[in-house]
Amino acid sequence: MTTAAETSSDRSVLPITERYRLLGWLRRNLFSDAFNSILTLVALVFLFFVARNLLRWAFATAEWGVIPANFNLIMRGQYPATEAWRLWLVIYLLGAVVGVTWRLISGQFSGVARLLLTIPFFLMLIPFFSMGTRLNLFITAVASAAGYYIEGYLPIQRRGRAAVYFILAYLVIMLLLLRGVGAEDGPMPPVSPILWGGLLLSLLLAFFGITLSFPLGVALALGRQSQLPAIRVMSVIYIEFIRGVPLISLLFMGQVMLQLFLPDGFPLVDRVLRALVAITLFSAAYTAENVRGGLQSIPRGQYEAAQALGLSAYQSTINIILPQALRAVIPVLVGQFISLFKDTTLVALVGIFDLLGIARTILANPDWLGTHQEVYAIIAVLFWIFSYSMSYASRRLERRLGVGVR
Amino acid sequence: MSENETEGEIIICQDVCKWFGDFQALKDCSLRVKAQEVVVIIGPSGSGKSTFIRCINRLEEHQTGEIVVDGIPLTRDVRNIEQIRSETGMVFQQFNLFPHLTVLENITLAPIQVRKMKKEEAQDTAMSLLNRVGIPEQADKHPGQLSGGQQQRVAIARSLAMSPKIMLFDEPTSALDPEMIKEVLDVMQELAESGMTMLVVTHEMGFAREVADRIVFMDAGEIVEVGTPEHFFTNAQHDRTKLFLSQIL
Numbered sequence A: 001m002t003t004a005a006e007t008s009s010d011r012s013v014l015p016i017t018e019r020y021r022l023l024g025w026l027r028r029n030l031f032s033d034a035f036n037s038i039l040t041l042v043a044l045v046f047l048f049f050v051a052r053n054l055l056r057w058a059f060a061t062a063e064w065g066v067i068p069a070n071f072n073l074i075m076r077g078q079y080p081a082t083e084a085w086r087l088w089l090v091i092y093l094l095g096a097v098v099g100v101t102w103r104l105i106s107g108q109f110s111g112v113a114r115l116l117l118t119i120p121f122f123l124m125l126i127p128f129f130s131m132g133t134r135l136n137l138f139i140t141a142v143a144s145a146a147g148y149y150i151e152g153y154l155p156i157q158r159r160g161r162a163a164v165y166f167i168l169a170y171l172v173i174m175l176l177l178l179r180g181v182g183a184e185d186g187p188m189p190p191v192s193p194i195l196w197g198g199l200l201l202s203l204l205l206a207f208f209g210i211t212l213s214f215p216l217g218v219a220l221a222l223g224r225q226s227q228l229p230a231i232r233v234m235s236v237i238y239i240e241f242i243r244g245v246p247l248i249s250l251l252f253m254g255q256v257m258l259q260l261f262l263p264d265g266f267p268l269v270d271r272v273l274r275a276l277v278a279i280t281l282f283s284a285a286y287t288a289e290n291v292r293g294g295l296q297s298i299p300r301g302q303y304e305a306a307q308a309l310g311l312s313a314y315q316s317t318i319n320i321i322l323p324q325a326l327r328a329v330i331p332v333l334v335g336q337f338i339s340l341f342k343d344t345t346l347v348a349l350v351g352i353f354d355l356l357g358i359a360r361t362i363l364a365n366p367d368w369l370g371t372h373q374e375v376y377a378i379i380a381v382l383f384w385i386f387s388y389s390m391s392y393a394s395r396r397l398e399r400r401l402g403v404g405v406r
Numbered sequence B: 001m002s003e004n005e006t007e008g009e010i011i012i013c014q015d016v017c018k019w020f021g022d023f024q025a026l027k028d029c030s031l032r033v034k035a036q037e038v039v040v041i042i043g044p045s046g047s048g049k050s051t052f053i054r055c056i057n058r059l060e061e062h063q064t065g066e067i068v069v070d071g072i073p074l075t076r077d078v079r080n081i082e083q084i085r086s087e088t089g090m091v092f093q094q095f096n097l098f099p100h101l102t103v104l105e106n107i108t109l110a111p112i113q114v115r116k117m118k119k120e121e122a123q124d125t126a127m128s129l130l131n132r133v134g135i136p137e138q139a140d141k142h143p144g145q146l147s148g149g150q151q152q153r154v155a156i157a158r159s160l161a162m163s164p165k166i167m168l169f170d171e172p173t174s175a176l177d178p179e180m181i182k183e184v185l186d187v188m189q190e191l192a193e194s195g196m197t198m199l200v201v202t203h204e205m206g207f208a209r210e211v212a213d214r215i216v217f218m219d220a221g222e223i224v225e226v227g228t229p230e231h232f233f234t235n236a237q238h239d240r241t242k243l244f245l246s247q248i249l
């Protein structure tokens, strides 16, 4: 025995748990002592039963038929089927814009981007999709590849500006396509936002809620630090008022009270826009508080250095203070935006058919009685996919912007 | 500097007083600095040295007395303040570089924004300044990647990029490790020899003795004594000055 042990140590052979990394990992992390081992076993048993019941439900009990039957409703609500091509066009263009701007935003193409390109192909595998849907997904993939290819041909110094123009143009075109232009019997008849619904509406509410509330929030945060008492007081009152009120009550106020503040005949007639206003005003107050945290983290020396160089207050805010303050609060802001995305479900309570609202209409339909589990599970998965993508993207962005920060 | 006697005085401070609340940090400080003169300010901690030079570019506001910089009276008028600031460079103890910008961007920012200089021109100027302070190879790094001495030299280059007529230094070497002090002092000495008007708060007596035209001794918010280096180190008049010098020499 001794000789064997000696020879093995001479050959510097590690103990068996170290030789195989998996075993070593298991030992260190899950079975390091008796108590840990017991905890591990209990957790395993628990996980086993949960997983078994879940799988049994998913593959045996669940009536998934409700999802394909209502798929269009879940995706786009009451948006007319005859106009669905406009939505596909919006998606193609989205693919193209992602392709064009990808390298700039993520800083690289390989890896993640290829993964991103494969998403349409994975979606094509969903069994109940029609050939038309698959073709549309394929075109989307082609469009993003083309977008990426085109970006490679832009002169390097122009790429940043080009990306901004592409995104702005996309937003305008997207809204025109969704909303429609021209006569009722023209090629692109208007579709009232009341008819928009499902995932389409949830994403739009979240996107515009975020992009509109962000500048407002930054302005409020700066206003709160302003030298001018009137601006400071107004910002504080606004922020503190909004933060003291639940979103749902703002949504109801938006539906019934907004017209009190607007001139007669102001075209904020439809519910969806009113809800968007409420969401934006709500989110701006939270953005302001988060950005204020970033502003306070900037040392006084930065302001002084900017002043000593002769920069005006505006110039130093734009070039020195805000870039550092915003960078410091990216994680908090993204967290806030993710909860905003999830909070958009509250619009279901004021009669708007976002994902959750659509789920409730499907479940109210006698044909689909008793399918709550399936419908809510799918809604949850859809939310999770988008929320997780946002937090993943923010982590990448942080790492990319992390260069050179103290 | 007798040959400069004919040139005008570029900084005039007359009876400047400054209070922080009830505490008087500057008491009737008067000082006249001629163009191209190098004035070193010394004094014990808390004597008001920083406050005094920070009043000259309005990082602190004085309450009574008069400050005129290059013929521009320092008043509440924002245009005057911005004009004085763009003609006055300042170097801080803590460097205060902008951490989110590269070295080159740190230097070109103010010329582009304030002087409306073309980007290429600003970059050329910045590169020649980086050559002058001896670190052209660091242009594309971020400040966090540089040593303290290198950062302070970037800060000097950043101020010089505005082509200031006056440079203010507030203890530029106090935050540096000993082996880096010399590289910064060398740059400052070269700057002094090139004819820059400089106001320097420092504890580096070697620098004061060698480079200063005049030394100002401050204590408890007052300018106690002003004189040439020889005068100071051989023949100081006031007891407070003698006491201070005996403590640090």
Ligand SMILES: Nc1ncnc2c1ncn2[C@@H]1O[C@H](COP(=O)(O)OP(=O)(O)OP(=O)(O)O)[C@@H](O)[C@H]1O
Pocket: B020, B023, B025, B043, B044, B045, B046, B047, B048, B049, B050, B051, B052
């Ligand atoms: N913002 C402020 N508020 C209140 N008091 C201040 C402020 N800044 C400076 N003081 C006080 O004014 C006095 C002069 O300060 P100052 O920073 O000018 O001294 P200093 O001579 O530069 O000292 P050191 O050598 O330590 O830098 C000190 O007593 C200080 O406590």
Ligand SMILES: [Mg+2]
Pocket: B049, B050, B051, B170, B171
């Ligand atoms: Mg000081």
